[in-house]
Amino acid sequence: MLKKFFSYYVPYKKLFAIDFICAVISAILELFFPIAVNMVIDQILPQGNLRHIVMFSVLLFALYLFNTTMNYIVVYIGHVFGSHIETDMRKELFEHFQKQSYAYFDKMKTGDLMSRITTDLFEISELAHHGPEDVFITIMTLVGAFLLMLNVHIPLALMTVALIPILGVVLGLFSRYMVNINVSIKQNLGRFNAGIQNSISGMRVVKAFANESYENNIFVDLAEKYRLAMVRFYNSMATSSSFNYIVMRLINLFALLAGSYYTIVGELTIGELVGYILLSNVFIRPLERINAMLEVYPKGYAGFVRLQEELNKEPDIVDHPNAVEAPKFEGNIRYDNVSFGYNKEKPVLENVTIDIKAGQTVAFVGPSGAGKTTLVNLLPRFYEITSGQITVDGVDIQDVTMQSLRKQIGIVQQDVFLFDGTIKENVLYGRLDATDEEVEAAIDSAKLREVISNLPDGIDTQIGERGVSLSGGQKQRLSIARIFLKNPKILILDEATSALDTATERFIQSSLDELSQGRTSLVIAHRLATITNADRIIVVTPEGIMEDGTHEELLAQNNIYADLYRSQFGGM
Numbered sequence: 368m369l370k371k372f373f374s375y376y377v378p379y380k381k382l383f384a385i386d387f388i389c390a391v392i393s394a395i396l397e398l399f400f401p402i403a404v405n406m407v408i409d410q411i412l413p414q415g416n417l418r419h420i421v422m423f424s425v426l427l428f429a430l431y432l433f434n435t436t437m438n439y440i441v442v443y444i445g446h447v448f449g450s451h452i453e454t455d456m457r458k459e460l461f462e463h464f465q466k467q468s469y470a471y472f473d474k475m476k477t478g479d480l481m482s483r484i485t486t487d488l489f490e491i492s493e494l495a496h497h498g499p500e501d502v503f504i505t506i507m508t509l510v511g512a513f514l515l516m517l518n519v520h521i522p523l524a525l526m527t528v529a530l531i532p533i534l535g536v537v538l539g540l541f542s543r544y545m546v547n548i549n550v551s552i553k554q555n556l557g558r559f560n561a562g563i564q565n566s567i568s569g570m571r572v573v574k575a576f577a578n579e580s581y582e583n584n585i586f587v588d589l590a591e592k593y594r595l596a597m598v599r600f601y602n603s604m605a606t607s608s609s610f611n612y613i614v615m616r617l618i619n620l621f622a623l624l625a626g627s628y629y630t631i632v633g634e635l636t637i638g639e640l641v642g643y644i645l646l647s648n649v650f651i652r653p654l655e656r657i658n659a660m661l662e663v664y665p666k667g668y669a670g671f672v673r674l675q676e677e678l679n680k681e682p683d684i685v686d687h688p689n690a691v692e693a694p695k696f697e698g699n700i701r702y703d704n705v706s707f708g709y710n711k712e713k714p715v716l717e718n719v720t721i722d723i724k725a726g727q728t729v730a731f732v733g734p735s736g737a738g739k740t741t742l743v744n745l746l747p748r749f750y751e752i753t754s755g756q757i758t759v760d761g762v763d764i765q766d767v768t769m770q771s772l773r774k775q776i777g778i779v780q781q782d783v784f785l786f787d788g789t790i791k792e793n794v795l796y797g798r799l800d801a802t803d804e805e806v807e808a809a810i811d812s813a814k815l816r817e818v819i820s821n822l823p824d825g826i827d828t829q830i831g832e833r834g835v836s837l838s839g840g841q842k843q844r845l846s847i848a849r850i851f852l853k854n855p856k857i858l859i860l861d862e863a864t865s866a867l868d869t870a871t872e873r874f875i876q877s878s879l880d881e882l883s884q885g886r887t888s889l890v891i892a893h894r895l896a897t898i899t900n901a902d903r904i905i906v907v908t909p910e911g912i913m914e915d916g917t918h919e920e921l922l923a924q925n926n927i928y929a930d931l932y933r934s935q936f937g938g939m
């Protein structure tokens with residue numbers, strides 16, 4: 368863990384070295400001040416020469432100024448260094464998220480992921496830039512001050528430090544306890560963020576059901592759990608800080624008492640006594656630092672443990688080692704004895720075999736929950752099949768890179784996700800390097816022109832989060848424009864028009880028909896009117912594929928499809 372932690376330092380070793388060296392210089396200068404006071408009282412003051420004292424003070428002032436500069440560098444460069452490490456970890460974590468499969472996002476909660484990539488990382492960076500510096504300076508100051516104290520009076524110094532081991536043991540125990548509390552705070556924060564995200568993104572549903580107070584209760588409960596975890600943390604912090612305080616004051620008091628005794632018996636001068644008391648102050652300052660570390664260290668460490676746990680999760684779907692760039696597809700698709708289940712105990716698809724010729728439009732119909740969406744989601748490898756094989760033009764989809772496979776598949780779903788941005792940016796998402804002319808052509812093909820001409824900023828109109836300012840039909844047209852631009856050889860239309868009214872559906876359907884030209888299309892539909900012209904209709908049921916044929920053939924079979932058709936259109 369430690370090795371991994373320090374590997375993040377390597378690219379910024381120069382910044383770290385500057386920060387570290389300045390912090391060390393600053394700590395050494397702190398050690399010098401008690402000695403200076405000792406010198407003034409014992410050597411310069413008895414001379415009675417004010418000029419010497421003024422000159423000495425000027426020298427001290429110059430040192431203070433120098434130390435101020437050191438402090439500035441430590442605070443500024445230290446944080447710059449920390450921000451680099453934080454950003455590197457953030458990039459790594461985001462890349463890690465991007466590599467994950469659908470199954471990962473099925474399990475994870477957005478709010479939790481957000482808190483991992485924001486708060487956790489900030490706290491790790493605090494640890495990264497304070498940690499080594501604090502540990503080193505604490506040890507150096509403790510040892511330095513102790514040596515100087517020994518130089519003043521050996522028995523006194525030994526007695527003073529005797530109190531330290533007790534403090535060390537107690538702080539060590541506290542530190543472990545606080546790491547555990549912090550892991551629990553982070554879990555609570557993750558749940559808290561996930562709850563807020565859930566509630567805010569579903570605010571329209573909340574309002575529609577007038578369930579504000581219900582949501583409020585959930586929020587208050589989560590917020591309270593988070594607060595209680597923090598209270599436990601602050602309680603232990605306050606205990607350790609108070610304990611620290613009393614030990615520090617004891618050391619001070621002890622230095623004053625025992626030091627006064629040795630002064631009275633003539634073993635110390637007044638200057639040495641004052642210098643010693645100041646030194647004991649320098650000596651206990653690192654203990655204050657340890658106390659501050661007790662806040663930063665457990666938070667950062669707990670965050671780092673969580674980060675590593677996350678980064679160590681291997682994505683469950685990856686490119687095979689020998690995967691190659693997929694050739695340009697013609698669009699012949701074959702599912703060969705394919706089985707799949709979201710969990711091992713409950714298979715959704717078993718031994719499914721389907722052969723689809725390039726250019727065909729194949730519709731999947733059947734009862735809800737039968738596995739139609741699951742079936743088509745296996746083609747772009749959103750989920751990995753448990754057995755069997757899926758090929759496109761005879762090439763196993765597992766032998767090509769996911770990027771090159773997915774670039775040749777276009778998906779239009781019922782639930783359109785649009786990004787906060789302009790219409791143009793959302794269309795461009797289909798192919799980021801497309802020219803303006805290509806974007807315009809895609810807009811025309813998707814019959815989006817009329818929508819745009821009525822918008823204040825045309826193609827540059829902001830559409831809001833998830834395209835909130837567009838109607839359902841307009842959103843769907845935009846999503847179709849995206850696919851026209853992408854121009855894939857294979858199309859998946861998953862209930863693309865189900866959410867629309869009949870007039871809009873007919874309008875969008877004509878775009879989809881145009882989109883399907885020259886491509887292999889897998890269409891999932893509940894409204895059978897939209898698929899009667901399909902080259903083939905496949906009936907998927909929980910028991911598997913039960914029928915496969917044209918509309919007329921399946922009607923003639925007078926079985927499941929015919930029943931479905933009759934239930935939608937009445938008797939025949």
Ligand SMILES: Nc1ncnc2c1ncn2[C@@H]1O[C@H](COP(=O)(O)OP(=O)(O)OP(=O)(O)O)[C@@H](O)[C@H]1O
Pocket residue numbers: 473709715734735736737738739740741742
């Ligand atoms: N991400 C998921 N994780 C776990 N189970 C899932 C997931 N998605 C679907 N399922 C389950 O898999 C089965 C098939 O679901 P699927 O969405 O493929 O059915 P469908 O035929 O497309 O249904 P519909 O017509 O209602 O969209 C269902 O039992 C469903 O509960």
